[in-house]
Amino acid sequence: MSxxxxxxxxxxxxxxxxxxxxxxxxxxxxxxxVSTMTVSRVINNRPNVDEKTRKKILEAAxxxxxxxxxxxxxLVSSRTYTIGVIIPEISHSFFPEVVRGIEEATNNKNYQxxxxxxxxxxxxxxxxxNALRSKRVDGILVSSSLTTDDFSFYKLIIKSGLPLVFFDxxxxxxxxxxxGVNDKTASRQITEHLISHKYKRIxxxxxxxxxxxxxxxxxxxxxxxxxxxxxxxERLIIENGFNEKCGYAAMNELLALPKEIWPRAVxxxxxxxxxGAMDAIREAGLSIPNDIAIVxxxxxxxxxxxxxxxxxxxxxxxxxGKKAASKLIRTIENKDEPVETVExxxxxxxxxxxxx
Amino acid sequence: MSxxxxxxxxxxxxxxxxxxxxxxxxxxxxxxxVSTMTVSRVINNRPNVDEKTRKKILEAAxxxxxxxxxxxxxLVSSRTYTIGVIIPEISHSFFPEVVRGIEEATNNKNYQxxxxxxxxxxxxxxxxxNALRSKRVDGILVSSSLTTDDFSFYKLIIKSGLPLVFFDxxxxxxxxxxxGVNDKTASRQITEHLISHKYKRIxxxxxxxxxxxxxxxxxxxxxxxxxxxxxxxERLIIENGFNEKCGYAAMNELLALPKEIWPRAVxxxxxxxxxGAMDAIREAGLSIPNDIAIVxxxxxxxxxxxxxxxxxxxxxxxxxGKKAASKLIRTIENKDEPVETVExxxxxxxxxxxxx
DNA sequence: TTGTACGCGTTATCAA
DNA sequence: TTGATAACGCGTACAA
Numbered sequence: 001m002s003x004x005x006x007x008x009x010x011x012x013x014x015x016x017x018x019x020x021x022x023x024x025x026x027x028x029x030x031x032x033x034v035s036t037m038t039v040s041r042v043i044n045n046r047p048n049v050d051e052k053t054r055k056k057i058l059e060a061a062x063x064x065x066x067x068x069x070x071x072x073x074x075l076v077s078s079r080t081y082t083i084g085v086i087i088p089e090i091s092h093s094f095f096p097e098v099v100r101g102i103e104e105a106t107n108n109k110n111y112q113x114x115x116x117x118x119x120x121x122x123x124x125x126x127x128x129x130n131a132l133r134s135k136r137v138d139g140i141l142v143s144s145s146l147t148t149d150d151f152s153f154y155k156l157i158i159k160s161g162l163p164l165v166f167f168d169x170x171x172x173x174x175x176x177x178x179x180g181v182n183d184k185t186a187s188r189q190i191t192e193h194l195i196s197h198k199y200k201r202i203x204x205x206x207x208x209x210x211x212x213x214x215x216x217x218x219x220x221x222x223x224x225x226x227x228x229x230x231x232x233x234e235r236l237i238i239e240n241g242f243n244e245k246c247g248y249a250a251m252n253e254l255l256a257l258p259k260e261i262w263p264r265a266v267x268x269x270x271x272x273x274x275x276g277a278m279d280a281i282r283e284a285g286l287s288i289p290n291d292i293a294i295v296x297x298x299x300x301x302x303x304x305x306x307x308x309x310x311x312x313x314x315x316x317x318x319x320x321g322k323k324a325a326s327k328l329i330r331t332i333e334n335k336d337e338p339v340e341t342v343e344x345x346x347x348x349x350x351x352x353x354x355x356x
Numbered sequence: 357m358s359x360x361x362x363x364x365x366x367x368x369x370x371x372x373x374x375x376x377x378x379x380x381x382x383x384x385x386x387x388x389x390v391s392t393m394t395v396s397r398v399i400n401n402r403p404n405v406d407e408k409t410r411k412k413i414l415e416a417a418x419x420x421x422x423x424x425x426x427x428x429x430x431l432v433s434s435r436t437y438t439i440g441v442i443i444p445e446i447s448h449s450f451f452p453e454v455v456r457g458i459e460e461a462t463n464n465k466n467y468q469x470x471x472x473x474x475x476x477x478x479x480x481x482x483x484x485x486n487a488l489r490s491k492r493v494d495g496i497l498v499s500s501s502l503t504t505d506d507f508s509f510y511k512l513i514i515k516s517g518l519p520l521v522f523f524d525x526x527x528x529x530x531x532x533x534x535x536g537v538n539d540k541t542a543s544r545q546i547t548e549h550l551i552s553h554k555y556k557r558i559x560x561x562x563x564x565x566x567x568x569x570x571x572x573x574x575x576x577x578x579x580x581x582x583x584x585x586x587x588x589x590e591r592l593i594i595e596n597g598f599n600e601k602c603g604y605a606a607m608n609e610l611l612a613l614p615k616e617i618w619p620r621a622v623x624x625x626x627x628x629x630x631x632g633a634m635d636a637i638r639e640a641g642l643s644i645p646n647d648i649a650i651v652x653x654x655x656x657x658x659x660x661x662x663x664x665x666x667x668x669x670x671x672x673x674x675x676x677g678k679k680a681a682s683k684l685i686r687t688i689e690n691k692d693e694p695v696e697t698v699e700x701x702x703x704x705x706x707x708x709x710x711x712x
Numbered sequence: 713t714t715g716t717a718c719g720c721g722t723t724a725t726c727a728a
Numbered sequence: 729t730t731g732a733t734a735a736c737g738c739g740t741a742c743a744a
Contacts, residue, residue: 067486
């Protein structure tokens, strides 16, 4: 769809249905017998209004049920006090927590958030971004589902000056801030934990490497293997998506290899992928961690509950959301807020699936 | 806070920071050398424009990066294509699923959703409702966290003509539609399942009874007990909130009773409450279901994973969201869409915690 | 202290 | 086929 086409047909509405019944400044003014400006001053708590008129106006406004029209205000001020939030998968428990953090930061500052879940569909992501632009959001928070290599779309938005902050899944070196965690280090550490169990053949279930977390976590794995002089067998590295189904498919790809080259342990790019892989392992009649050990990344709400509790990396989801929103708001309200990449600290959570 | 006071101070912004850089119809018109109306007609795919001018305008618009300003459109049309969604607890896995369903219905129709999580705080709920009204949302979807008995606030909103649909947690007989599940029947059935295990002393961990689900589920429990001539011991009925902590506290209240009157089984108003109660039971050194059996309601993502898998009622969360949003949109777009209460069908999921 | 005039970006309406 | 004008609700700037 084109940026400049307009899907909504306002013609279809007749005068009738448009009547909202909302009271305006003017109506209050007429009721009291003053000008709209005087009412405006009272409503906005501005000085230079006689106490008596102020009282009269407040009374009338309350009685008539006046509510300020932010749409009109926004048109005048070019500020909507609205932020667009785009997440790839609302069912992944990490994201609701992030949203909770975002809310925490935005509500204090009286911003409202437009939430959209793209279900990892980049087409939808673009469509929504355009809608948000038309709605004139003050800024955008996005965890991108990069199923394409074409960043020009984001470049355009950023160049247009619309404040944008990535969280979790960002695009690097594109001129926007990104709030994430120390993916590479954490990924290296959890791989090293596996190595400390004396496993040699360690596979990797990767996410798309063009997304920040996909790349960083993969690099952490590679670094660990290299540091410990372990062979990196390309056949044991499967790239797929970030959800359970993808993990299931990826693991089955590994299990389709000749048994002699099977990995003894597997690092998954995140917990949902690990859960999917665990299903595949179990279905193959194998045991975790005795036949194949596995670790994840996220500390999903289910990680400690699954049959063989998952060793994983705990991410401060709430903090990520809160920090990202704060950063965005600062970028909105402050002309020269710098672009920065923030890495929050994670924590290794050792359970059973690694063999401990 | 008052309905008519205005928190945002637009004065603080200077001209500079207000400049958005967005292209307007007028600018495109000037570039091409036509009137704004002609450009408007082209952008909105309206007839009566010469093919040549249409082409020229589309080209210019694209080159200049024109994006329609929905704020201005909304001011004219009194329609924002925006819906407010209020949920009490985003961390409860039921709600993200509902939101996914809402999205499904709204995105097809080109509505955007304002999401707010009230953390079960009715004060915040009211504050947000006012903000949404000021933003002139076309309608509101709410699962209310009724920590008060004062419905006048909602009555006012509904009377004002702003379309509003409750989902899951609604207020009855107040003139708004409500999309939920067959709470009473399901609650009766799951209680009867417990009764089929020959338990006599069955307690109930209730939510607030003034909320639809609180009342209905409680009534289902009572009905089951009555039908089977079992004694309803008031001491075994604890009313508290809907989350894990509340369940934990409520169960401990039961366990503080003399041992002779302890319940042999417990019905929880929802899964989070059941999880909290399970923690309390375990901490008391008791075993589930041998010492105390327990059942829930929701089929939370964790229900099948906990130490003793939870017998519960599966709710079609996604469907609830989708139906509620569709109903709201119909109410918005159709003057005489009737008010209705819809009950979706649930499914009993038998696992271990009931004693099976 | 209060009011008037104008503009924000768009569209409906009517005239050319 | 095109354009001029008014209106949506509000706030700034300035005048009274």
